[in-house]
Amino acid sequence: MRTVRAPATSANLGSGFDVFGVALDRPADVVRVEKADETTIEVTGVGSQYIPEDPEKNVVGAVAEALDAPAHIRIDKGVRPSSGLGSSAASSAAAALALNGLYDRGYSRRELVPIAAEGEAVVSGEAHSDNVAPALLGGFTVARHGGVTAVDAEIPLVACLPEIAVSTRDARRVVPSRADMDDVVHTVGSAATLAVGMCRSDPELVGAGMDERIVTPARAELITGYHDVRDAALEAGATGVTVSGAGPSLLAVCGDADRARVASAMLDAFEDVGVDARAYQTKVGAGATFH
Numbered sequence: 001m002r003t004v005r006a007p008a009t010s011a012n013l014g015s016g017f018d019v020f021g022v023a024l025d026r027p028a029d030v031v032r033v034e035k036a037d038e039t040t041i042e043v044t045g046v047g048s049q050y051i052p053e054d055p056e057k058n059v060v061g062a063v064a065e066a067l068d069a070p071a072h073i074r075i076d077k078g079v080r081p082s083s084g085l086g087s088s089a090a091s092s093a094a095a096a097l098a099l100n101g102l103y104d105r106g107y108s109r110r111e112l113v114p115i116a117a118e119g120e121a122v123v124s125g126e127a128h129s130d131n132v133a134p135a136l137l138g139g140f141t142v143a144r145h146g147g148v149t150a151v152d153a154e155i156p157l158v159a160c161l162p163e164i165a166v167s168t169r170d171a172r173r174v175v176p177s178r179a180d181m182d183d184v185v186h187t188v189g190s191a192a193t194l195a196v197g198m199c200r201s202d203p204e205l206v207g208a209g210m211d212e213r214i215v216t217p218a219r220a221e222l223i224t225g226y227h228d229v230r231d232a233a234l235e236a237g238a239t240g241v242t243v244s245g246a247g248p249s250l251l252a253v254c255g256d257a258d259r260a261r262v263a264s265a266m267l268d269a270f271e272d273v274g275v276d277a278r279a280y281q282t283k284v285g286a287g288a289t290f291h
């Protein structure tokens with residue numbers, strides 16, 4: 001038997017669509033695997049009523065198949081599905097690491113990234129690895145077709161999750177297929193600023209580098225109260241705010257001293273537009289760990 005905890009993650013960070021991601025210190029999924037003749041899945045925890053236990057439909061079924069590692073898989077969800085906090089990726093990453101250990105497959109964490117991404121293809125139609133990379137490796141990650149670069153960073157964050165469901169599949173449909181060259185240049189500048197900020201653990205640079213004008217505005221439309229909540233967080237001291245993953249969560253970057261104030265400003269702003277929400281006061285954290 002093997003048990004692995006894998007963290008929530010936030011992808012894109014505004015300017016790094018389908019490339020950048022960070023592991024969050026909390027919340028997390030816990031996945032336990034035992035060898036079996038065929039794969040069966042049991043799901044408990046946050047939002048488990050919305051998650052299929054059929055191995056053809058649950059992300060961990062695709063991971064078990066990719067590793068040729070049939071197992072009884074128990075998932076205790078800490079990351080709500082359709083949250084924009086890498087819920088499916090947390091399960092995929094945890095299952096990949098746990099099954100790799102259970103069956104002695106010998107893959108490194110980096111080699112497990114494309115295997116765990118097979119799970120993402122089940123739910124969003126594409127094996128994007130910007131969530132599974134930080135869930136496995138921790139820190140700030142840059143996921144490209146050629147491989148993943150990861151760095152540790154000390155950055156305080158607030159992830160604010162409203163009681164709205166936005167599926168990654170639907171939010172990918174609103175992404176424009178073409179972009180204006182001025183906006184592309186702006187995005188490159190932001191992405192470079194953000195990456196330098198992560199390397200320096202500098203919340204000012206990371207926040208400034210989240211600004212992006214191509215994907216984020218289209219997705220903001222799917223989130224009731226997005227602009228009010230963003231403004232409230234900035235006024236409370238956040239250095240940058242953007243859509244987390246495909247939404248509906250918002251991710252704010254701030255200094256340590258401002259984190260509690262930013263979290264409560266975001267909750268109040270959601271409440272003002274009639275939306276219940278919860279805020280995770282978190283930071284860039286570690287990747288999946290064995291228990």
Ligand SMILES: Nc1ncnc2c1ncn2[C@@H]1O[C@H](COP(=O)(O)OP(=O)(O)O)[C@@H](O)[C@H]1O
Nearest residue numbers: 050051058059082083084086087088091123168
């Ligand atoms: N193990 C799993 N954990 C979470 N969601 C899963 C899992 N397996 C399948 N799903 C499905 O994936 C969808 C959620 O994935 P996604 O929209 O990517 O959420 P998130 O943005 O939080 O990653 C839901 O439809 C859910 O039923």
Ligand SMILES: N[C@@H](CCOP(=O)(O)O)C(=O)O
Nearest residue numbers: 011018084085086168245246
């Ligand atoms: N790059 C993907 C990330 C989706 O993240 P999730 O946490 O919403 O699953 C996208 O932006 O579509």
